[in-house]
Every structure is written in structure tokens, then in C-alpha cells.
Amino acid sequence: MGRVWQARDEMLHRDVAVKEIVPPAWLAEAEREDLRRRTLREARTAARLNHPNVVRIYDVVHDRESPWIVMEYVQSRSVEQMLAADGPLSPAITARIGLAVLAALRAAHSAGVLHRDVKPHNVLVAADGRVVLTDFGLATFTGGDAAMTGPGMILGSPHFVAPERARDGVSDPRTDLWSLGATLYAAVEGHPPYARDSAMATLTALATEPPDPMRRAGPLRPVLTGLLQRDPWRRLTAAEAEPLLRAAANAPAGPVESPGPVAPTVEEPPRPAPDAAPAAPGRLAAVRRAGRGRRVALGLTAMVVLLSTVGAAVALTDRARRPAEPSGGGAAASPTAPAAAFACASAPPPAARPVVSMPPPPGARFRLVPGWTWHTDPGGFRIAAPVDWLNWTEDSVTCFREPGGTRVLSVEWSAARADPAHWWRTEERRLTGGGSLPGYLRVDISPMDIFAGGAIWECVWLNAAGERMHTARLFANTSAERAYTVSWLTKEFDWQVNATYFAMIRQSFAPLT
The missing domain is CATH 3.30.200.20 (Phosphorylase Kinase; domain 1)
Structure with missing residues (x-):
């Protein structure tokens, strides 16, 4: 339609x-x-x-x-197109896509929105690795318009419709999670969990049979089994599925691993010259006007640059020492250990302690997302930090690291800098010149209007395991003498998934002295 x-x-x-x-x-x-x-x-x-x-x-x-x-407009291919062109995806890549779609569903469910049509066709993977859930045409939400499904009518693709929705027409967050499981099953196995010749045969199998055996899922098997439970009350919740997906994303490659690319290469479509007739291969077209004399002029929307990662690392220089020259979030690593070029890259020490949930401070301007708390540090600052993440001091750095994951957050106290952007360029030359950041790619170095002046450095590089990492590092002068560096680190593939977190971290950060 x-x-x-x-x-x-x-x-x-x-x-x-x-x-x-x-x-x-x-x-x-x-x-x-x-x-x-x-x-x-x-x-x-x-x-x-x-x-x-x-x-x-x-x-x-x-x-x-x-x-x-x-x-x-997202320059991308759908998961369905990727399967058709490249075959089944590897378990690790499938898990990373699943984490992104799960994040989208959790945001939707928190807003009272049910998607009701999660399937490979509606999951887009952009050329830069961003994963987007699209097509809310069957969505419904509580407190809004009523569902538009008539009696006896099933909307959606039979291969990806939850059993209770096919049987009773009911929808809740658990039905979206079943569809997510079916989508990930199709991505890694190359076919849906109930691959039958007709819609009726599919629905019959859905009601009476277990999913087809998994042959390629490997580390994804536990989460797929949990999401594809016929009984919705036995099905994994979003909170239970996330750590299983994260473990599968970080699992060592096994014999089922596919060499397919993490992010597909998508050719740039031809762009018509100004005032020229649009090119029209496929459905490429320039829509000049839509409506009676109304130009397709989109309303201006506020655009916030959100710096994000799957991991957060906050470095704080030694409180007992005299302010030292800032290391930009951690001491430089030797050329043989590129992963340690930034702080908190090593495994947490035995002395690391989990972050404890605390009540918001008086006068807090906003609420933190679930799972985060206000952390007041003896070093003289307050910041949002994830509950249960491991917290320790590493030389001159205070670290917060995701247990069993790669996300890291850091805050470092140092002397103020007259030109923070120049300082980041100096650090860039030092680390890249020393070979500490192989595969380095600068995303941005630019000043920021924050406190008494600051600058952001965002970049991508390869760690010792050959994984592409992404970090954003904010240097902020908080007075004429003191500055802090707030750093947020993750894998490149997951950068967009956690975009809102660094914005919240940056807004929550406040010096207390």
C-alpha cells in the first residue's frame, strides 16, 4: 500500500x-x-x-x-537485502545488530509504543555501521489511537509474528521481543525459525511445533532459545536478553563465523545537478513539491551532536598530587600496546568495586535513564555512572568499566589549558606519531562552549585485537586553574547505539570545588 x-x-x-x-x-x-x-x-x-x-x-x-x-534518508541495506546478497550473517554481527534493535525497542516500549512488525526488511544497516529500526506502520501505543486490526485479521509477516498474536491478536512488549528473536534467527541461520511453503503452514507450525533446529547460531543459541519461547511468560525480557546478546557479540569466532562485512558497502546514488531533471534509476527521484503548492520543506529541528559509545571510561588524575599535565584521559601507551593508549583499557583489578545506586542530589535538573546513578567523586566532581559498573583508580585515573564488556568512562583532573583544541591536536600527534593508535581516523577536534572553555576530540582506531574502537574525549576548563577530561569509549560498530548516554554524561558532569 x-x-x-x-x-x-x-x-x-x-x-x-x-x-x-x-x-x-x-x-x-x-x-x-x-x-x-x-x-x-x-x-x-x-x-x-x-x-x-x-x-x-x-x-x-x-x-x-x-x-x-x-x-x-538512511544510506543503507536492510538485513533482508544483506541476506539475499551475502548469505547468513555471523553470530557476532547478528548479536550487534540485535543489541541496536533491542535498544530501539526498549526506547519504544518505554514510550508506550509497540512496533508489531519487527522483521529483517525493517532493520536497516547503514554504511557507517548504524542500525535503524524503521516502518512503524503497524505500531500502536497505550493512551493513543486504538489498534486498527479488525476481528480475525492478522497484520504483519507470518514468519515473524509471535504465537500469541497469531492466535489471539494480542500485542505487548513480549510480542515484539519474539519478533526480534525470529529476525535474529533469520539473520544468522539464513531462514526464519518456521520456514514453510505457505502462510497457513507457517501459522500452523507456529502454533504446534518448536522452531527449526539451529545450525549456525553458536553463542546466539541461548538468547534465541529464550526469545522464541511460545509461552510469553517464559520468554526473555529485554533486560535479560541484553547481556546474552552482548556476550554473543564479544564471543570468540567459531567455525560458524562468516566473513561478511560488519557494515555493508552502499554505493552513493547519482545526485542530479542543481536545477536539472532528476535521474531516475530504480526509484531515485527528486520530489519538487508535494501538496497543492506546498514545497516539501521540512520543519527545522534542533540538532544535538551526541557523542556515544558502547563503553565509558572516566579518568581522574590523582587527587593528592599537584595538578599535572593532562594526559587527555590516560597515559600514553607503548607502540606495542595500542589498546592502552587511553585509560582504563586493562582488566579491572581485584580492588575494583561496583557502583552503588544513590539518590539524586538536591536540585538535580533531570532524571537519569534506568540503570544509571549519580556518582559523587572525592576528586571534586559529580557525574552520571552506570550502576554495578566496576570502579577503581588506575594510576592517575578513576575508571568505570562495564563488567564483561568494553564500555568505559573516565574523568581526569589536570591544569587548565588556554587552547584546549590545540592541546588535543598535540595529543593526537604524540599518540599517532608513536604508533599507539594504528588505523587512526580523526572524526573531530573542535572547541566547545562549556564551563570556562573546552574542546572535543573524537576518533577511531584499531586496538591490539584488531577491533575498531571509537572514543569521544571532552576537555573542559572548569576554572582558571583546573580542568577535567571526560572520556567515553566503545567499539565502533556500537557507537550509534549508545549515542544518548554520552550526552547525558556530559550534561550531568559538574565540578564541586
Whole structure:
């Protein structure tokens, strides 16, 4: 009932995706009206979610009473396209995609939104590794529009519909989690868990048989088994599935590992010259106008640069010492140990202690996301930190590290700098010149208007295991004498998944002296 076009927003000079609703000619007027309402509901539902793993909705316009949804254009391939072109994905890559989709679903469920159509076709993997959940056309939410499914009608793909939804038509967060499990099963095995010749045969198997045997899942087997439980009350919750997915993502490669790329290479589509007729291979088209004389001009939206990672590392220089020259988040490593170029890269020592949940301080300006707490440090600052992460001091650094994971957070006290951006460029030359950051790629070094002046350094490099890592490091002068460096570290593939965390960390950070 629709087509998606790549289009050009001529006012803001950016590519967008435009979903054109094309109702079949045989639909009655009442059914057409239902389709229009569903389209608006899709836009409103997705617009409620501000999350890096959910496609962004920019606008809805009308043309001859038909709605068009204007949304973010993601240069990507769907998981379905990846399977068709490259075959099954490796367990590790599948797990990383699963973590991203799970993060999107948790954000949706927290907002009261049920997706109801999670499947490989609706999971996009961008060329830079970002994973996006799209197509909320079947979504519903509590306290909003009623579900638009009629009696005896099942909307969605039979291969990815939860048993209780196929049987009783009920939907809740657990049905989305079953669909996530079926999607990940298809990604790693190359076919859905109930691969049958017809929709009726699929639904019959769904009601009476266990999923087809897994042959390639390897470390994904526990989480897939838990998500594909027929009884929704025995099914894994999102909180239970996340550590299993994270363990599978970090598991050593086994005999089932596939050499497929983490992020697919997507060719840049041809761009028409200014004022020229648009090229039209496939469905590439420039939509000049939609509606009666109304240009597809998207409303201006506030754009916040969110620095994120799967891990957080906060370095704080020794409180008892005189302020030293800042190391930018940790001492430099030798060329033979690139993973230690930044602080807190080593395993936590026996003295490490888990972060304990604490009540918010008086006058807290915002609430932290679940699982995070306010940490007041003896070094003279306060910051958001994840509960139960291991906390220890490493030389001049205080570290917070995810147990069994790669996320790290750090804060380092040092002397103030007159030009923080120049300082980061100096550190960049020192570390890259010494061979401590192989495969180095600068993302950004730029000043930031924070406290008494600061600068951000964001970069990508390869660690000792050959994994591509991504970090954002904020140097902030808090007075004429004192400065802090707040660092956030993760794997490159997971950078976008945790985008909102570093924004929260940065906003929560406050010097106390």
C-alpha cells in the first residue's frame, strides 16, 4: 500500500525518504480513511521516539487527500537485502545488530509504543555501521489511537509474528521481543525459525511445533532459545536478553563465523545537478513539491551532536598530587600496546568495586535513564555512572568499566589549558606519531562552549585485537586553574547505539570545588 522514494529537500538541501501511500483501487472509502489514519498514526508514533536506532520523522504532507511521510534518508541495506546478497550473517554481527534493535525497542516500549512488525526488511544497516529500526506502520501505543486490526485479521509477516498474536491478536512488549528473536534467527541461520511453503503452514507450525533446529547460531543459541519461547511468560525480557546478546557479540569466532562485512558497502546514488531533471534509476527521484503548492520543506529541528559509545571510561588524575599535565584521559601507551593508549583499557583489578545506586542530589535538573546513578567523586566532581559498573583508580585515573564488556568512562583532573583544541591536536600527534593508535581516523577536534572553555576530540582506531574502537574525549576548563577530561569509549560498530548516554554524561558532569 505504499512506495518509498528518495527525494531532495530543496529548502534544507538534504536527501530525505518520502513514503507515498498508494491504496489499492478496490478499497472502499471507509477502508481508505482507515489507511489515512494509520499513516498519520505511524508518523505520530515514530515522531514520539528520539533515539539513534529509530528512523526520524520530519513531516507529513498531503497531496490530493493522500498523506506522504517525509523521513530521514538512511544510506543503507536492510538485513533482508544483506541476506539475499551475502548469505547468513555471523553470530557476532547478528548479536550487534540485535543489541541496536533491542535498544530501539526498549526506547519504544518505554514510550508506550509497540512496533508489531519487527522483521529483517525493517532493520536497516547503514554504511557507517548504524542500525535503524524503521516502518512503524503497524505500531500502536497505550493512551493513543486504538489498534486498527479488525476481528480475525492478522497484520504483519507470518514468519515473524509471535504465537500469541497469531492466535489471539494480542500485542505487548513480549510480542515484539519474539519478533526480534525470529529476525535474529533469520539473520544468522539464513531462514526464519518456521520456514514453510505457505502462510497457513507457517501459522500452523507456529502454533504446534518448536522452531527449526539451529545450525549456525553458536553463542546466539541461548538468547534465541529464550526469545522464541511460545509461552510469553517464559520468554526473555529485554533486560535479560541484553547481556546474552552482548556476550554473543564479544564471543570468540567459531567455525560458524562468516566473513561478511560488519557494515555493508552502499554505493552513493547519482545526485542530479542543481536545477536539472532528476535521474531516475530504480526509484531515485527528486520530489519538487508535494501538496497543492506546498514545497516539501521540512520543519527545522534542533540538532544535538551526541557523542556515544558502547563503553565509558572516566579518568581522574590523582587527587593528592599537584595538578599535572593532562594526559587527555590516560597515559600514553607503548607502540606495542595500542589498546592502552587511553585509560582504563586493562582488566579491572581485584580492588575494583561496583557502583552503588544513590539518590539524586538536591536540585538535580533531570532524571537519569534506568540503570544509571549519580556518582559523587572525592576528586571534586559529580557525574552520571552506570550502576554495578566496576570502579577503581588506575594510576592517575578513576575508571568505570562495564563488567564483561568494553564500555568505559573516565574523568581526569589536570591544569587548565588556554587552547584546549590545540592541546588535543598535540595529543593526537604524540599518540599517532608513536604508533599507539594504528588505523587512526580523526572524526573531530573542535572547541566547545562549556564551563570556562573546552574542546572535543573524537576518533577511531584499531586496538591490539584488531577491533575498531571509537572514543569521544571532552576537555573542559572548569576554572582558571583546573580542568577535567571526560572520556567515553566503545567499539565502533556500537557507537550509534549508545549515542544518548554520552550526552547525558556530559550534561550531568559538574565540578564541586
